[in-house]
Amino acid sequence: MNLLPDTYRIQQRFSAYCRSGNAVKLPGVTPGRLKHYRRLVFNVINDIMEDGFPVAFHHIPARKWNKMVKDFFTHHACQSYQVWKLPLEFYTYAVEQNWEEVYGIPYLNDLLAFEWAETEVYNMEDIPAAPFQQGGNWLETPLVLNPEYRLLAFRYPVHLHGDATELVQGKGAWFVLLYRDPETGNVQFTDLSPWLAFVTEQLAVGITLKDILEYAPQLGITLTDTLERDTLAFLQQMQRQHFVLGFQS
Amino acid sequence: MVGVGFRRDFAADIISGKHITPDFIEFAPENWMHIGGNWKKILHQVVEKYPVLCHGLSLSVGSPEDLDRDFLRHVKQFLEDYRVQIYSEHLSYSKCDNAHMYDLLPIPFRMDAVRHIAARIRQVQDFLQRPLVMEIVSYYTPVAAEMSEADFIGEVVRQSGCQLLLDVNNIYVNAFNHQYNAREFIQQLPLDKVAYIHMAGHTQVSQDLIIDTHGEPVIDPVYDLFEWTIQYLKPVPVLLERDFNIPEMQELQQELNRLKTICQKQWTSQNELVA
Structure with missing residues (x-):
């Protein structure tokens, strides 16, 4: 020196x-x-x-x-x-x-986390997706998700409301999925139920939907046709919105 | 070559080249490193279309503490990946006590600071395997100076072997703020080491103070100083900086045209003399 x-x-x-x-x-x-x-x-x-x-x-x-x-x-x-x-x-x-x-x-941490996640997902380095194909069995083939995402858990619905009173009154368990649309580069976010947040988390690590559904009773959720149908509908919707990319090849 | 500072505010215009056609673009590597998504696509588009020069913000060559080796490694990779022709930085410090400040603080004009900075510049040059082009920054007060600014700069250049980025607006601002003659100051510099020129606008905030904002058009006295200065220089790239208060692209193009006209006038006649 x-x-x-x-x-x-x-x-x-x-x-x-x-x-x-x-x-x-x-x-x-x-x-x-x-x-x-x-x-x-x-x-x-x-x-x-x-x-x-x-x-x-x-x-x-x-x-x-x-x-x-x-x-x-x-x-x-x-x-x-x-x-x-x-x-x-x-x-x-x-x-x-x-x-x-x-x-x-009381909702400050959630709000800052949400706003930071939007910036982060928009700017983050590109992450290559795993190889996938368009066709497959929704229940038995592991799904390939868009890897450029964040799954966040909040106590306040900062992704839905801006008003302080509504935020405080909405205290609970909230889940939000943010992801970068691979075509537009824009950040999309969607509100998830606790179940769908769990499904997303499990799909991301390669568990099949069939195995996830079988685990539902251990979470206190009754396994019904409706649950399976609604979960599938959600995933198909997310495929149209470029979060579910396809089926593992 | 007359280029423009590439900013996200007018990225689409630069890429389209409809209303503005710089010879090259310049950006800060820090603003584009480790970026993906839309901005990465835009970066690739602009790099394919224009030659690129980089002007760093975070090296903080005047910091009292050690260089950030990890940062330097990323810079090196970035400069190589994007085939960056010139990498310049600021003769100032922006980090101290392990905290970034995101602005340029003046270094005390002292001989121990010269030795310290020269050693750091040499380390950077050795690591990057390219010369560092150091910008003479604008400053609003000297701090604990023990030598003149011109001597300080001259010694840093001599001891480090770096090149100089002559920001003509900075010299104008400093001369105004510290009441010295800009032309006399420039004549004291090692002009053979000038490898790059910046031009920009500024804002006068009081009777005796100008802030270097890059938020206004270049004023006539700065153009005059530029024209006078380049007669003593070999041809080098010239950059127009505009960071705030962005005008219509046609207006920026007019500024580029004016700079180009001056360069052609001065440097063509210089070449004719040599021939």
């Missing part, structure tokens, strides 16, 4: 000021100019979070939102060299700091 401790400390103090905005004395600075760095740096972070969480930004009062972003940037050492991934760090920080309770927003 060629850098002298004094220069090192000056660079640390400058960057700490940019992150926190807490007053700092640095040698040889032009009076009144330091604040522009804090403003510019903070605006970048603020913009990233606004773009990454448009719904949360819209619904959380400005005072709380600003406090969150300031807290995050001051105390969290941002690790991603790609700005589009920074919202994940914000979401993770919110969970670690228990912001749901701190800010009295």
Whole structure:
């Protein structure tokens, strides 16, 4: 290391000021100019979070939102060299700091997770699908699913409602499937029942629908013709929507 | 060659080439690495159509701490995959205490900082097996300077063997903000090391301060400084940067045309003299 401790400390103090905005004395600075760095740096972070969480930004009062972003940037050492991934760090920080309770927003974690998942699925690296064919037995042939997806479990229906009251009243067990349409590249999401979430999870690891249905009674679900018919209808619908790609070849 | 900074806001226009036809495009590798889906398709389309130069954001060559080797490995692969002709970065730091700041902070103009940065640039060049082209950044205040800016830059270039990216707008902004003569400053630089030029617009926020926003058209005094400067340079690629407040593509094309006209005027006459 060629850098002298004094220069090192000056660079640390400058960057700490940019992150926190807490007053700092640095040698040889032009009076009144330091604040522009804090403003510019903070605006970048603020913009990233606004773009990454448009719904949360819209619904959380400005005072709380600003406090969150300031807290995050001051105390969290941002690790991603790609700005589009920074919202994940914000979401993770919110969970670690228990912001749901701190800010009295019980659905905050779910909302941030949902918005991050949309960004992630849209941008994520391409994942090649397993070989598949168009024809097969829906019950006995393992299905090949679009691998570019996220299956999320929420306590609040953040994918269905934007209104805080509706969200709080809707507390329960919610499941959402997000996937990237291989033809358009757009992210689609669909609300799933707990059963269909379970089916999706099992299909993804190669279990056949027949085996999954046989397991239903162990989940307390009565195995009926309707269950089989509705599950098949869902999967066929998802094939038309490019989530079920075909049958294992 | 006169190119334009490739932005997602006008990706479709660049690919169609209907209203704007740059000679090359430039983008930040960080914004396009590890990306899939639609953006990857767009990246492939644009790379097939135009020569590509890359301008990095996160190397943070002026950081006090160690280089991010993992990041560098990804950059190297990306530059190779997309046959990137020039990789440039900023003579500043954007990471400290293991935290990215996503903006360019000024390095103290000091000899120990020169040695530190020069060593890091050499490491990067050795690893990438290509010269690094370092941009002279705009800054709004010096910090703990012990030498002049021109001496600092000259020493970094001399000790590292890097090339220079001359952002003419940055020089204009710095000269205005720190009250020095832009032409005198440029004459002090190792101009034989200039491998790339940037041009951009800025925003004056107070009587004595300009912020380098890339959100406005290039102003006439910056064009004048550009024309004056390039008479001392060998022909190099020139880039128009426009990051915010994006105008109609015809307007950007007019700026490209103006830059091209100046280049042809200065560099053609230079070649005639040589011949």
